[in-house]
Structures are given as C-alpha cells and as structure tokens.
Amino acid sequence: MRATVGLILLAVIGVGVGISLLAIPFGAPKTEIGDYYIENAREDTGATNVVTSVVVGYRAFDTLGEVTVLFVAALGLGAVLATAGGKRGRSGVEPASLILSAGNIFLFPLILLFGAYIFTHGHLTPGGGFQGGAVIASAFLLVYLSSPGKRINESGASLTESVSGLVFVAIGLLGLTHGTHYFLANFLPKGALNTLFSAGIIPVIYCAIGLKVGSELAGVVDNLMEETE
Amino acid sequence: MVSPVLLLAVPLGLALCVPLVGRVSRRAAGFVPVIASLFNLVVSIRLLPTVLEEPIVANLGGFPPPFGITLFAGPVGMLLSALIALAGLVVSLYALSYIKTGPTVRYHTLYMLLLVGATGVVLTGDVFNLFVFFEILCISSYALVAYVGDRAGIEASVKYLIQGALGSALLLIGIGLLYGLFGTLNMADIAARIDSVDSVPVFVAMALIVVGLGVEAAIFPLNAWLPDAHSSAPSSISAILSGIAIQVGLYAVVRMVFTVFGASSVLLFFVFLGLLTLLIGELCAFAQNNIKRMLAYSSIGQMGLIMFALAIATTGSVTGGLFQMVSHTLSKALLFLAVGYMVYRSGSLEISSLEGMGRRMPLTSFAFTIGVFSLVGLPPFIGFPSKLLIVRSALAEQGVLLQVLIGLVLLATVIEGAYFFRVIQTVYFKKEEGQEARQDAPPMALLSMFVFVAFIVVIGVYPNLITDVLESGASELLERANYIGSVLG
Amino acid sequence: MSFLHDYVYYIGAFGLVAIGLLIILVKRNLIKLIIGLSILDTGVNMFLISVGYIRRGTAPIFSRPGLEPDGMVDPVPQALVLTAIVIGVAILALALALAVRFYKTYGTLDLRKAKELRW
Numbered sequence: 016m017r018a019t020v021g022l023i024l025l026a027v028i029g030v031g032v033g034i035s036l037l038a039i040p041f042g043a044p045k046t047e048i049g050d051y052y053i054e055n056a057r058e059d060t061g062a063t064n065v066v067t068s069v070v071v072g073y074r075a076f077d078t079l080g081e082v083t084v085l086f087v088a089a090l091g092l093g094a095v096l097a098t099a100g101g102k103r104g105r106s107g108v109e110p111a112s113l114i115l116s117a118g119n120i121f122l123f124p125l126i127l128l129f130g131a132y133i134f135t136h137g138h139l140t141p142g143g144g145f146q147g148g149a150v151i152a153s154a155f156l157l158v159y160l161s162s163p164g165k166r167i168n169e170s171g172a173s174l175t176e177s178v179s180g181l182v183f184v185a186i187g188l189l190g191l192t193h194g195t196h197y198f199l200a201n202f203l204p205k206g207a208l209n210t211l212f213s214a215g216i217i218p219v220i221y222c223a224i225g226l227k228v229g230s231e232l233a234g235v236v237d238n239l240m241e242e243t244e
Numbered sequence: 245m246v247s248p249v250l251l252l253a254v255p256l257g258l259a260l261c262v263p264l265v266g267r268v269s270r271r272a273a274g275f276v277p278v279i280a281s282l283f284n285l286v287v288s289i290r291l292l293p294t295v296l297e298e299p300i301v302a303n304l305g306g307f308p309p310p311f312g313i314t315l316f317a318g319p320v321g322m323l324l325s326a327l328i329a330l331a332g333l334v335v336s337l338y339a340l341s342y343i344k345t346g347p348t349v350r351y352h353t354l355y356m357l358l359l360v361g362a363t364g365v366v367l368t369g370d371v372f373n374l375f376v377f378f379e380i381l382c383i384s385s386y387a388l389v390a391y392v393g394d395r396a397g398i399e400a401s402v403k404y405l406i407q408g409a410l411g412s413a414l415l416l417i418g419i420g421l422l423y424g425l426f427g428t429l430n431m432a433d434i435a436a437r438i439d440s441v442d443s444v445p446v447f448v449a450m451a452l453i454v455v456g457l458g459v460e461a462a463i464f465p466l467n468a469w470l471p472d473a474h475s476s477a478p479s480s481i482s483a484i485l486s487g488i489a490i491q492v493g494l495y496a497v498v499r500m501v502f503t504v505f506g507a508s509s510v511l512l513f514f515v516f517l518g519l520l521t522l523l524i525g526e527l528c529a530f531a532q533n534n535i536k537r538m539l540a541y542s543s544i545g546q547m548g549l550i551m552f553a554l555a556i557a558t559t560g561s562v563t564g565g566l567f568q569m570v571s572h573t574l575s576k577a578l579l580f581l582a583v584g585y586m587v588y589r590s591g592s593l594e595i596s597s598l599e600g601m602g603r604r605m606p607l608t609s610f611a612f613t614i615g616v617f618s619l620v621g622l623p624p625f626i627g628f629p630s631k632l633l634i635v636r637s638a639l640a641e642q643g644v645l646l647q648v649l650i651g652l653v654l655l656a657t658v659i660e661g662a663y664f665f666r667v668i669q670t671v672y673f674k675k676e677e678g679q680e681a682r683q684d685a686p687p688m689a690l691l692s693m694f695v696f697v698a699f700i701v702v703i704g705v706y707p708n709l710i711t712d713v714l715e716s717g718a719s720e721l722l723e724r725a726n727y728i729g730s731v732l733g
Numbered sequence: 734m735s736f737l738h739d740y741v742y743y744i745g746a747f748g749l750v751a752i753g754l755l756i757i758l759v760k761r762n763l764i765k766l767i768i769g770l771s772i773l774d775t776g777v778n779m780f781l782i783s784v785g786y787i788r789r790g791t792a793p794i795f796s797r798p799g800l801e802p803d804g805m806v807d808p809v810p811q812a813l814v815l816t817a818i819v820i821g822v823a824i825l826a827l828a829l830a831l832a833v834r835f836y837k838t839y840g841t842l843d844l845r846k847a848k849e850l851r852w
Contacts, residue, residue, distance in 0.1 A: 017758065017759055018755075018758075018759050020758070021754070021755055021758030021759050022755070024754075024758065025751050025754055025755060025758075028754070029747065029751065031448040031451065032417070032421075032448060032452075032747060033747075034444055034445065034448065035421055035425070035444065035445030035446075035448040035449065036424075036740070036743050037445075038424075038425060038441065038442055038444075038445040039421070039424035039425060039445075039784060040739075041739055041740055041741075041742060041743055041783060041786070042739075042786055042787050042788040043787065044787060046423075046427025046428070046807060046809070047427055047428075048310060048311060048427055048428055048809060049427070049785065049806075049807030049808060049809050051311060052311070052793075052808050052809065053793055053802045053805050053808065054802060056808075057795060059307070063794060063795040063796060064793075064794045064795075064796075065793035065794065065795070065805070065808040066792075066793060066794070066808045066811045066812055066815075068808075069808050069809060069811075069812040070812045070815055070816075072305065072307075073305060073307050073311055073312050073313075074312070074313055074372075074373075074812055075304070075305055076304045076305070076313045076373060077313065077370075077372060077373055077376050077812075077816055078816070079256070080364065080373065080376035080377055080379075080380060080816075081376060081815075081816045081819050081820065083256060083357060083360070083361075083380050084376065084379050084380055084383060084819065084820050084823045085819055085822070085823050086260075086357070087354065087357050087380055087383045087384045087387070087823065088383055088387075088822075088823030088824070088826050088827050089826070090350050090353055090354055090357075090387070091350075091354060091383060091384065091386065091387025091388075091827050091830070092387075092826050092827055092830040093347065093350055094346075094347050094350040094351065094354065094387055094388075094390075094391060095387060095390050095393070095401075095827070095830045095831055095834055096830050096833065096834065097346070097347040097350070139796065140794070140796060141792065141794065143815075145815060145818075145819055170267070173263050174264070176263070177260050177261065177263050177264050178264075180260040181257060181260050181261065184253055184256055184257040184260065185257070187253055188253055188257075190305075190306075191247060191249070191253075195306045196306075197302075197303060197304060197305055197306035198247065198249040198253060198302070198304050198305070199304055199305045200305055200306040201305070201306075208795075209795075209796075209797075209798070235826050238830070239826075239829065239830070239833070372813055372816070376816060376820070379820050379823075379824075383823055383824060383827060386827055386831075387827060390831060390834065393834070395838050395839070395847075398831065398834050398835050398838050398847075399835070399847040401831055402763065402828075402831050402832075402835055402844070402847075403844075405824070405827065405828055405831060406757065406766055406770070406828075409770050409824050409828070410754075410757055410770070410773075412820075412824070413750075413753075413770075413773045413774060413777050416777050416781070416817060417750070417777055417780065419813075420777070420780050420781045420784055420810075420813075423781075423784060423809070423810065423813070424784040429809075
C-alpha cells in the first residue's frame with residue numbers, strides 16, 4: 016500500500032521534473048550571471064578562484080547563514096545528547112594498534128597543516144574554509160580512533176567556535192561602517208592577483224570559517240563518540 | 245539611516261556570544277535573547293514609518309542585484325519582523341523562569357537562532373538565501389522540540405525532522421529548476437522574467453517550492469508533524485512555533501506565489517486548500533482531550549483561515565489575512581504560555597486535569613480566557629476586527645461561491661468556540677475535590693502573559709493603530725510591478 | 734542513445750532523488766530513513782551541479798595568467814552546492830543524534846514502535 020502510493024507519487028514528480036528539464040538543456044552555455052562573475056570577479060573581489068569570490072564575495076551573506084546552520088546543528092546535537100543524562104567515559108574500548116597510534120603522531124600535525132593550507136589558500140586554489148575545516152576535524156577523528164582515552168578540550172573548542180563566528184559578523188559590520196558602507200563589503204586592499212595576501216576580506220573570512228568549522232565538526236564527533244559505549 | 249541588515253547581524257552576533265556569556269553565568273545567558281529581541285523591536289518600529297513611504301532595499305556586499313544578495317524591507321517584512329521581535333521578547337522573558345533544567349545555555353542560543361532564521365526569511369529578497377534562513381529556522385526548531393528529551397519529544401522531533409528534511413530537498417530542487425530556467429536567484433529578477441519561459445516548467449518549479457515550504461507552513465496535507473511537535477515541545481517553544489514559525493512558512497509561500505510567480509490562476513486552489521485546512525484543523529481540535537494538542541490543531545485551523553483570506557487576493561482580504569496573522573501570533577502565543585504553567589502545576593496534559601484552575605491560578609486563567617476570547621473572535625479583542633475584516637471583504641466579492649465558503653468559515657469559528665468554551669468551563673466552573681492553595685505562575689511569566697494581553701486589548705479596541713501598515717503590506721503583496729521596480733530600480 | 738548522452742547527469746541525479754524518496758516513503762527504520770535522506774541530498778546536489786555544467790568545461794579558477802574565461806563552467810551552482818552540502822551535513826548530524834536518543838528511549842529504531850503520539 017505504502018509502496019504503491021510512493022511509486023505513484025514518484026511517477027508524478029518524475030514526469031513533472033522530466034518535462035521541465037527539457038527546458039534546461041544539459042551542458043548549454045552559461046547564464047548571464049555566471050558570465051558576469053567569471054568576467055568581473057577578479058576585478059570586483061581580487062580572488063582568482065571564481066567560486067570563492069561567489070561564496071565569500073557576491074553571496075557572502077549565504078555563507079554567513081550556512082555557518083550559522085552548522086552552528087545550530089552542532090548546538091542542537093549537543094542539546095539533544097546532553098539531556099540523555101551524564102556523559103560516559105569510553106573505558107571499555109580496546110586500545111588501537113601500534114601502527115595507528117604511531118602513525119597518528121606523525122600524521123596529526125601534517126593533517127592540521129594541510130587543513131590550514133586549504134583554508135588560507137581558498138581564494139587562489141580549489142578549497143576554502145569548509146573544506147579546510149573538515150580536514151582539520153578529520154585529524155581529531157584520527158586521534159579519537161588511535162587513542163580512545165583522549166578528549167578534545169571542549170571549552171577551547173566552543174571558545175574557538177564563538178570567537179571565529181564573531182569575527183565573521185564583525186567583519187560584516189565593519190564593512191557597514193568602513194569603505195563603501197555595505198554589510199560584508201570588501202573594505203581591505205585587494206592586493207595583487209594570485210598572491211597569498213590579496214582579495215581583501217576573503218582570506219580573513221575563510222580563516223575564521225576554517226577554524227569555526229574545524230572546531231564545530233570536532234565537537235560533533237566528540238559528542239557522538241561519547242554516546243557509543 | 246539604519247540598515248535592515250542590523251536586524252539579522254546584531255542578533256546573530258549576540259547569539260554567538262551566548263555560549264561565552266554562559267561560561268560566566270548560566271543565568272545571564274537567558275538575558276541575551278531579551279536584549280537582542282528588544283533591539284530588533286526598536287529597530288523594526290523605527291524603520292516602519294520609513295518603509296511605509298518607500299521600501300528599503302539593502303544590497304549586501306555592495307553588489308547590485310541580481311549579482312549580490314538583496315534584503316527587501318517592505319511593510320510586510322517590517323511588520324513581521326516587529327512581530328517576531330515582540331513575540332521573541334515576551335517569550336524570552338517567560339523562558340527566564342520557565343526553562344530551569346537541561347542545557348539552558350544551548351536552549352537560549354538555539355532560541356535566538358530560531359528568531360534570526362525567521363527574521364531572515366521575512367527580509368530576504370533572494371530565493372537561495374530564503375532557503376538558507378529557512379533551514380536555520382527549521383533545524384533549530386527540530387532541536388528545540390526534543391529539548392525536554394522525554395519519549396514524546398524525541399518521537400515528535402524525529403517525525404518533524406524527516407518531514408522537514410524531505411520538504412527542504414524538494415524546495416532545493418525547485419530552486420535548482422528556477423536557476424536553470426532563469427539563470428538568476430534574485431526574486432525580483434525572476435519575477436520580471438517569469439513570462440519569458442514556457443509555463444509548464446515554471447509550474448513544476450512552483451509546485452515543488454510550495455510543497456517544500458508548505459511543510460513548515462502546515463498546509464493540509466503536509467501538516468502531519470505539527471500536532472506532535474507543537475504539543476511535545478516545551479511550552480515556550482510551542483508558543484514560538486505556533487505563533488511565529490508556521491506563519492513565517494506561510495509568508496514564504498505567499499511571497500513566492502504572489503510576488504515571484506505572480507500566479508493568479510492557482511489562487512482559487514489555495515482558497516479551497518485554506519478552507520480544507522481550516523475545517524480539518526478545527527474538527528481535529530474538537531476531538532482532542534490533550535490541551536496542547538488541541539491548541540496545535542487550532543493553529544492548523546488558523547493557518548487555513550489566513551491562507552483562505554490571502555488567496556482571495558483583494559486588498560481587503562489580504563489586509564484581513566495579515567491582520568489575522570498578527571492576531572494569531574499574539575493570541576496563540578499567549579495561550580501556550582498560560583497553558584505551560586497550568587500544565588506544569590497540574591502535572592497532566594489532559595483537559596480534565598485543568599479543573600479548578602480558575603481558583604488555583606486566577607491570573608493565569610484570566611490571561612488564558614482573554615487569549616481564547618481573542619482567538620474565537622469576540623469583541624473587544626484583536627481577533628474580532630481581524631476576523632470581521634476577512635468576512636466583510638469576502639462578502640464584498642460578487643459570486644455565490646465565496647458566500648457559501650464564508651458560511652463554512654463561520655461554521656469553523658462556531659466549532660472553534662465550542663471546544664474552547666468547553667475548556668473555559670472546565671477551568672472555571674467544574675468543582676474540584678479538596679481546595680488547593682492559590683499558586684499562580686511566577687511574576688516574570690505573568691508579566692510576559694500580560695504584555696500579550698495588553699496588546700490584544702489595545703489593538704482590539706483601536707485597530708486603526710496598525711491598519712495603515714497592514715494596508716500598505718497588502719498592496720506590497722498584490723502589486724508585483726512595484727516590488728520589481730524598487731529592487732531592480 | 735543521444736537522449737541518454739544528452740541527459741545522463743540529470744538521469745543520474747534524479748535516479749538518486751527517486752531512490753532516496755522511495756526509501757523515505759517506504760521504510761520505517763530510522764537509520765534507513767537517514768540513509769534515504771542522505772541519498773536524496775546527494776541527488777539534489779548533483780542536479781544543481783549539472784545545471785551549471787557546460788560540455789568540456791573547466792573549473793572557474795584563474796590559477797595561472799593567460800587562462801581564458803571561455804571554457805569555464807558556471808560558478809553559481811558550485812557555490813550553491815557548497816552551501817547545500819553543509820546544510821545537508823547539519824541535518825544529517827542532528828538526525829543521527831536523534832537516532833541515538835530514539836534508540837536509547839525505545840530500545841529500537843523502528844518508528845512504528847513509537848506510539849506516544851496518536852490522537
């Protein structure tokens with residue numbers, strides 16, 4: 016019964032979407048807006064990665080919202096799991112093998128460095144704050160796997176989270192008071208193309224996002240790990 | 245000039261501060277939402293006279309539309325953001341005494357972010373930005389519904405999350421189709437180009453978006469999650485979900501259908517859908533024994549009424565619909581706040597357990613009664629002028645169909661009156677074994693309830709206080725050309 | 734064949750969407766539902782990306798001087814997908830946390846066993 020209804024519903028959606036997709040030919044030339052971004056992004060924002068200039072330049076407000084969504088989810092996850100009653104240690108977990116724990120000692124700083132590289136170079140190469148943050152969180156995941164007793168410093172993580180989020184909002188508000196007087200406007204010098212210190216506020220925002228996402232995802236992993244007995 | 249972006253940036257910044265404040269003092273964290281809502285209320289009210297003359301369009305990042313994201317602060321946006329701030333302020337005062345246990349710092353942060361999401365939805369002028377703020381609103385409500393962590397809360401939150409996430413996915417497909425068809429995400433830009441594309445794909449995109457947003461707006465048949473979620477959440481959250489969240493969802497539907505798609509041909513369908521939602525909501529509410537579930541079903545009914553009024557799409561009826569939104573926010577939030585402490589004192593959600601509350605909690609019961617009278621539409625409370633306006637403007641239309649439909653609306657109001665007066669009767673006129681000592685709600689909670697009572701009575705007696713805003717809001721929604729003109733210049 | 738060739742990404746994306754939707758409509762195990770949501774999200778993201786694709790296009794990054802903007806794909810859908818992925822992750826994380834709580838409360842992941850809320 017359920018399956019039949021589901022299939023009928025799917026068929027209706029499928030036909031509708033199929034018809035409308037015929038109006039959006041695949042692989043067709045770009046839209047006007049896409050063309051505009053590709054032509055003008057370097058001049059407008061100073062970033063050579065056009066996707067970054069869209070994410071943190073033209074549509075930076077979306078990114079502020081996106082960071083907030085992740086913040087909400089991390090908080091919500093903490094709230095949902097916190098009411099479960101006291102946190103459990105993971106004493107019963109078997110220690111990891113020598114290879115994993117020894118490898119972790121070498122890899123941990125390298126992964127952190129790689130994550131930092133990704134978010135500081137977000138305006139030049141593929142990557143950015145979210146990707147770098149995810150890489151950083153994976154380093155902490157590796158620590159959890161290799162030495163089950165270790166915990167991240169939770170208050171440090173939440174401090175990083177709040178402060179880097181505040182940096183993002185503060186940069187936005189500075190844009191309102193400085194330069195062109197628009198929220199999230201680029202008020203720093205744009206510098207020379209294709210150099211690390213260019214693109215004004217973009218690398219600063221991406222560093223804040225990288226730290227925030229890294230600490231948030233590490234906190235999420237930490238919360239979920241505590242739940243497994 | 246004050247930029248409307250402050251309505252989003254400042255509360256967001258303060259929300260990020262709550263965990264920091266919470267380190268110093270858990271109690272102080274509860275006051276941050278109060279400050280943020282107060283700020284928003286002041287800014288919204290200060291901006292209202294400006295936007296009545298001309299809507300404010302803020303280009304974020306300094307990029308002109310359609311290349312950057314724009315915020316559009318018109319009369320509707322400012323009215324709703326003031327309403328969100330008012331309800332947010334009062335409910336956060338209430339929460340100071342109501343939310344005592346559990347991870348309270350996280351509660352206050354999530355609560356503020358919920359308000360930020362709602363304000364973002366009503367102010368944004370960009371389709372994808374709408375999606376982002378909509379998700380902030382939804383995800384924080386999923387988490388807050390499960391805040392108490394009892395069996396019902398977890399189950400309701402899971403159901404809400406699954407249905408909400410399904411809706412968001414459909415919404416995102418719709419937005420993807422829009423981008424594919426028009427190559428832009430700015431609402432005004434899409435609206436200006438809507439006739440340049442074949443109507444079938446546009447209709448599919450609209451259907452997906454309306455279904456996606458309709459899950460949050462509690463349009464029948466997408467509202468299965470609502471009675472569970474609104475009845476299982478802590479009462480302060482129920483008040484915000486019923487008073488703010490679903491109305492913001494409905495606003496998003498209306499903004500898309502009226503302004504972006506300009507779809508006057510499907511409005512009759514929405515009239516019927518609204519009426520169906522109204523009747524089903526009221527009939528289900530009539531059958532309830534659980535007081536919070538009854539209020540939740542009544543919210544579905546009210547959403548149906550608002551949708552009915554808006555979909556008639558005359559100046560009078562849209563004004564009435566917006567008025568009903570204001571009236572529903574104030575009355576329903578008040579009811580949930582009052583019921584919160586009644587349920588807390590009696591220890592049960594059953595209506596029968598409210599016997600003798602009239603003597604045990606006289607002030608709370610009084611506030612509850614005002615809320616009921618206003619919701620049912622008795623003078624001199626705010627529900628009376630709003631419902632009267634809807635009925636009058638519907639009757640002003642020629643045509644037998646609307647006359648019959650308005651008869652059904654009145655029937656629904658009678659049902660509403662019947663079940664609410666049953667509760668009033670239980671509260672005041674049922675004898676209770678063994679008199680218990682008088683034990684009213686704490687002063688802070690009473691204060692917040694009576695702020696709502698004051699607004700309900702004052703606007704009920706002097707509806708002219710807000711009619712100007714409502715009327716220019718109605719013309720903002722109905723006149724697409726003005727919207728497009730003021731954004732694209 | 735040319736139809737398949739022209740629309741292969743759309744077909745793939747909506748194949749995933751259909752699988753995800755069907756799982757959500759039919760299955761009643763919470764973890765399976767979450768997997769369904771995840772597949773659905775992936776399909777939607779793939780659809781968004783393929784809207785912006787142009788044939789034989791390159792990434793819109795001027796990583797060295799002298800690159801021509803001609804062959805570059807539309808950057809907007811990529812930016813949108815970045816946002817959509819993060820939002821998907823956020824929902825997924827919260828859903829998993831709720832699943833943990835659900836299992837602790839009811840001792841099962843079967844949604845049909847939860848019967849607190851029947852009117």
